[in-house]
Amino acid sequence: MKTIDVNLNNPYKILIDFGLLNRTGELIKPIINGSKVVIVSDETVWNLYGKALSESLDGIKHQVYILPSGEETKSIKYFEALCEYFAEIGLIRTDLVISFGGGVVGDLAGFASASYMRGVPFIQIPTTLLAQVDSSVGGKTAINLKHGKNLLGAFWQPMLVITDVSLLDSLESREFQAGMAEVIKYGAIESKELFDSLLKYEDKNELMKNIVKIIYNCCDIKRKIVEDDELDLGVRMKLNFGHTFGHAIERAGDYKQYTHGEAVALGMIIASKIGEKLGITAHGCSDKLIEVISRHKLPVNADLDYKELIKYIVKDKKKTQSGINLILLNEIGKSLIHTIDADVLLGLVERGI
Amino acid sequence: MKTIDVNLNNPYKILIDFGLLNRTGELIKPIINGSKVVIVSDETVWNLYGKALSESLDGIKHQVYILPSGEETKSIKYFEALCEYFAEIGLIRTDLVISFGGGVVGDLAGFASASYMRGVPFIQIPTTLLAQVDSSVGGKTAINLKHGKNLLGAFWQPMLVITDVSLLDSLESREFQAGMAEVIKYGAIESKELFDSLLKYEDKNELMKNIVKIIYNCCDIKRKIVEDDELDLGVRMKLNFGHTFGHAIERAGDYKQYTHGEAVALGMIIASKIGEKLGITAHGCSDKLIEVISRHKLPVNADLDYKELIKYIVKDKKKTQSGINLILLNEIGKSLIHTIDADVLLGLVERGI
Numbered sequence: 001m002k003t004i005d006v007n008l009n010n011p012y013k014i015l016i017d018f019g020l021l022n023r024t025g026e027l028i029k030p031i032i033n034g035s036k037v038v039i040v041s042d043e044t045v046w047n048l049y050g051k052a053l054s055e056s057l058d059g060i061k062h063q064v065y066i067l068p069s070g071e072e073t074k075s076i077k078y079f080e081a082l083c084e085y086f087a088e089i090g091l092i093r094t095d096l097v098i099s100f101g102g103g104v105v106g107d108l109a110g111f112a113s114a115s116y117m118r119g120v121p122f123i124q125i126p127t128t129l130l131a132q133v134d135s136s137v138g139g140k141t142a143i144n145l146k147h148g149k150n151l152l153g154a155f156w157q158p159m160l161v162i163t164d165v166s167l168l169d170s171l172e173s174r175e176f177q178a179g180m181a182e183v184i185k186y187g188a189i190e191s192k193e194l195f196d197s198l199l200k201y202e203d204k205n206e207l208m209k210n211i212v213k214i215i216y217n218c219c220d221i222k223r224k225i226v227e228d229d230e231l232d233l234g235v236r237m238k239l240n241f242g243h244t245f246g247h248a249i250e251r252a253g254d255y256k257q258y259t260h261g262e263a264v265a266l267g268m269i270i271a272s273k274i275g276e277k278l279g280i281t282a283h284g285c286s287d288k289l290i291e292v293i294s295r296h297k298l299p300v301n302a303d304l305d306y307k308e309l310i311k312y313i314v315k316d317k318k319k320t321q322s323g324i325n326l327i328l329l330n331e332i333g334k335s336l337i338h339t340i341d342a343d344v345l346l347g348l349v350e351r352g353i
Numbered sequence: 354m355k356t357i358d359v360n361l362n363n364p365y366k367i368l369i370d371f372g373l374l375n376r377t378g379e380l381i382k383p384i385i386n387g388s389k390v391v392i393v394s395d396e397t398v399w400n401l402y403g404k405a406l407s408e409s410l411d412g413i414k415h416q417v418y419i420l421p422s423g424e425e426t427k428s429i430k431y432f433e434a435l436c437e438y439f440a441e442i443g444l445i446r447t448d449l450v451i452s453f454g455g456g457v458v459g460d461l462a463g464f465a466s467a468s469y470m471r472g473v474p475f476i477q478i479p480t481t482l483l484a485q486v487d488s489s490v491g492g493k494t495a496i497n498l499k500h501g502k503n504l505l506g507a508f509w510q511p512m513l514v515i516t517d518v519s520l521l522d523s524l525e526s527r528e529f530q531a532g533m534a535e536v537i538k539y540g541a542i543e544s545k546e547l548f549d550s551l552l553k554y555e556d557k558n559e560l561m562k563n564i565v566k567i568i569y570n571c572c573d574i575k576r577k578i579v580e581d582d583e584l585d586l587g588v589r590m591k592l593n594f595g596h597t598f599g600h601a602i603e604r605a606g607d608y609k610q611y612t613h614g615e616a617v618a619l620g621m622i623i624a625s626k627i628g629e630k631l632g633i634t635a636h637g638c639s640d641k642l643i644e645v646i647s648r649h650k651l652p653v654n655a656d657l658d659y660k661e662l663i664k665y666i667v668k669d670k671k672k673t674q675s676g677i678n679l680i681l682l683n684e685i686g687k688s689l690i691h692t693i694d695a696d697v698l699l700g701l702v703e704r705g706i
Binding site for chain 2: 076080083084087088111114115116117118119140142145146147148151152153154155231232
């Protein structure tokens, strides 16, 4: 088992290994201390693994709240329903919430834990690759508004993250690939070694043999960044490499055409091309990114008018700020936050990227 | 002008004086720094003072969101509407929310500020005595669930509290008295001097001559307690003197029969009588409380079956914990947190309080 210690105000551990789900009871026993335990999950995950989790809790009394699967669940409606449920069962501030699912469940259960009685301890058991390398770590929780994704939330750190990589076996290929986009991102912004290693694996089998180490590397990069900037006021923005363009691509596809990971993959390519044009990113970086991204079966081209897309972003951002923060690479494994005048960016895009 | 410095992670000031509303623009200028300003208020307050506040902002661009007046506004529904409004006008994390109203507006706008984009700076301009001595200070924000009051919220400290005591002139007597219940509470738990002074004032006129000092004393007591225990894990519970019983009395009257302050006044008397029975509270305390409470035209007797009420509280609390935390007085000006076995409390009540 690999362990990461996250040193924030309330330090916590990320545990990564095969087969951890069956050890959940043993792993959380030191934390629960007689408190009520509520598991929040979704239909898909609970049908697959609910029995295993319940059995592993062996003797620890628990209640279960099952949400519908899918992004639509990350709404005020389900947030309210979950919090009313907490109140109904008499949850108090010394009890424990276990989030058991992907990013949607983790974000929603996390925000509910942060807000109910102004904060109840919670544990993350992420079940997708995306959640294991990204959303379960670092304490960002959120739900969507009609006006946009992740607009309501809290910084609320978990007490423990239990990452069982065996759960990835049941993940659909496209969801697994979406998670790989974030893995590629970590390599691109902070670790040439991780990035290069992603070209080595012949197939998913071989990659899975190294998955504990890969997830460990990603979470450890995120740990360092979050320890430096928990509240996302500076260096943490680097984790958004590819995301400004990615979010716009997701929206352009009405959140159906592209997964988050696919959109981020496309966004990283756009960002590295812009960086090259600006003379900030070393030439060849976008080619290397394209190579790794296509190797992991993520798209390198979208059926979208990039020029229009970027114009839209710029106009949207210009409403609220004059400069636009872009995350760019210096080279593979090194990144920076670059503030660019909106009109300069527009001019650049006009000349074609 | 009296000033209190609250020393938490992000230190802030509480300013208290007559006529501060007309100086709001000047007072907030050092904070806003070009950011967008949104005022959140309610119909009653805005009709009375909206023009004065807008004029005082002289040149500072601002937008205004008006909520319906009343406790019903502290709901998920209005929380969602306010946050969607923030998104609609393109509010970002460096902008500023001004809460302008009583406890309802402050609690709702505060929680929205805490949650929107995981936190936007906000300023409190409390307009009721209750908000000026209590809810605007200390960073507790909340909304109600169907299952109970203040069940969803965040600890989110304001950047500045501007307390204009002139605004109290338009307050209805009953609301002013409700605020006085909290003033009496501060005296009872922490300051014999404050408590005794409340017997001196011949009428409201005389009290108003001393109101800046009174509010200063209350806020300074709260400041000390909040600095020691921002997250309400220990000594901050003392601020709940009278509130456990008070909340039950409010609920028994369906939140219509008694104001929060009236219920707290009744609750303090119950708590001091129980303390006397237990031999913890000095004899005579409940009589002194009754004297001050009736002097300020708050009820000392309710048309309620106290025995049934306390039984209900005990049964409710027993669902989640074995011991019940009571805030009791040792004497006027000294208080403690006393954990009592639920059955012992029930037995005591059976023999009559």
